[in-house]
Amino acid sequence: MTTRTGITPRILTAAAAALLATTASAPSAWARPEPKAPEGFVTLRSVDPTIIEEMRYATAHDFMGVPVDGYRQPVCVVTRPAAEALHRAQTALLRKGYSLKVYDCYRPQRAVDHFVGWAKDLDDQAMKEEFYPRVDKSRLFEDGYIAEKSGHSRGSTVDLTLVRLPAAPTRAYRPGEPLSPCYGPRDARFPDNSVDMGTGYDCFDTLAHTDDPRVQGAQRANRQLLKGTLTGLGFVNLAEEWWHYTFTPELFPDTYFDFPVDRRSVGGR
Incomplete structure (x- = not known):
C-alpha cells in the first residue's frame, strides 16, 4: 500500500526511526560549549615550568574530601602578568635553594x-579532623573561611608555599586514611615537601594568620621569606592565610570567571 504521496508505510517507519535517533543524540550536539578563558590567561607552566604544581582541588585531599567542581586537570591557570611575576619570584628563590x-x-x-x-x-564533616578541628562548621561563613565569591575567580590570586631543593617527593593522599590536625607539629601533619610554615595548607585556624605571634623561629622565617619575596614583586598577602597572594594591579579586577581549569580553556597558551 502507498500513501497519496507515493511513500510506503515502510519508508515512513524508517524515516520516523531516523528522526528519533537524531533527536536522541541532539542534547550532546546542542549542549552549550564550555566557556573559554579570554586573552590574558595562560598556564603557569608555559611561563615557568620549574615552579612545582600540586593542585589540591583536583584531588580528594581538600577540606571537602572530594575533587572540586570545575577542576578538569591538575594545572595552574593564571593571568599572564601574575605568571610573569611568579617567574621573577622563582628566579630569585632558585638562587637561594628554594x-x-x-x-x-x-x-x-x-x-x-x-x-x-x-x-x-552541616552533616558532612568528613575532613574536619585535618582542616578545621577547632572550628564549628556552622561558623565557616561567619568566620570568613567560606564566601560566595573568591578573588581566585578573577585569575590573579594564587595559593602557594616554598619547597627546599632538591624537592623530596610527596606521597598521595589515600581517601579514608586517618587524619591529623593541620596545626599540629610538622611530623604529625599530613606529609608535605614544603618548608614548615606552622600549619598545613587550607588550615581553617587562626594559627594560619600570616603574622600570628604564636608562630616563631624557622616557621616565621619561612613565612617572611615567602612574603618578602612576593610583596616585592607586586603581590598582596591575605593576612588570614599565609599561602594566599594576589598580584596587583589585577588584569580583571571586577570579573569572576567560570571556565573550567583545563589546558584547553586557554587554547594552548
Missing part, C-alpha cells in the same frame, strides 16, 4: 559554588 609550589591558582565560580553548598551541609 622553589615555589602552587596549590591553587584560578578557581572557577562553579568551584566556589561547590564550597558554598558543602559548607551549608
Whole structure:
C-alpha cells in the first residue's frame, strides 16, 4: 500500500526511526560549549615550568574530601602578568635553594559554588579532623573561611608555599586514611615537601594568620621569606592565610570567571 504521496508505510517507519535517533543524540550536539578563558590567561607552566604544581582541588585531599567542581586537570591557570611575576619570584628563590609550589591558582565560580553548598551541609564533616578541628562548621561563613565569591575567580590570586631543593617527593593522599590536625607539629601533619610554615595548607585556624605571634623561629622565617619575596614583586598577602597572594594591579579586577581549569580553556597558551 502507498500513501497519496507515493511513500510506503515502510519508508515512513524508517524515516520516523531516523528522526528519533537524531533527536536522541541532539542534547550532546546542542549542549552549550564550555566557556573559554579570554586573552590574558595562560598556564603557569608555559611561563615557568620549574615552579612545582600540586593542585589540591583536583584531588580528594581538600577540606571537602572530594575533587572540586570545575577542576578538569591538575594545572595552574593564571593571568599572564601574575605568571610573569611568579617567574621573577622563582628566579630569585632558585638562587637561594628554594622553589615555589602552587596549590591553587584560578578557581572557577562553579568551584566556589561547590564550597558554598558543602559548607551549608552541616552533616558532612568528613575532613574536619585535618582542616578545621577547632572550628564549628556552622561558623565557616561567619568566620570568613567560606564566601560566595573568591578573588581566585578573577585569575590573579594564587595559593602557594616554598619547597627546599632538591624537592623530596610527596606521597598521595589515600581517601579514608586517618587524619591529623593541620596545626599540629610538622611530623604529625599530613606529609608535605614544603618548608614548615606552622600549619598545613587550607588550615581553617587562626594559627594560619600570616603574622600570628604564636608562630616563631624557622616557621616565621619561612613565612617572611615567602612574603618578602612576593610583596616585592607586586603581590598582596591575605593576612588570614599565609599561602594566599594576589598580584596587583589585577588584569580583571571586577570579573569572576567560570571556565573550567583545563589546558584547553586557554587554547594552548
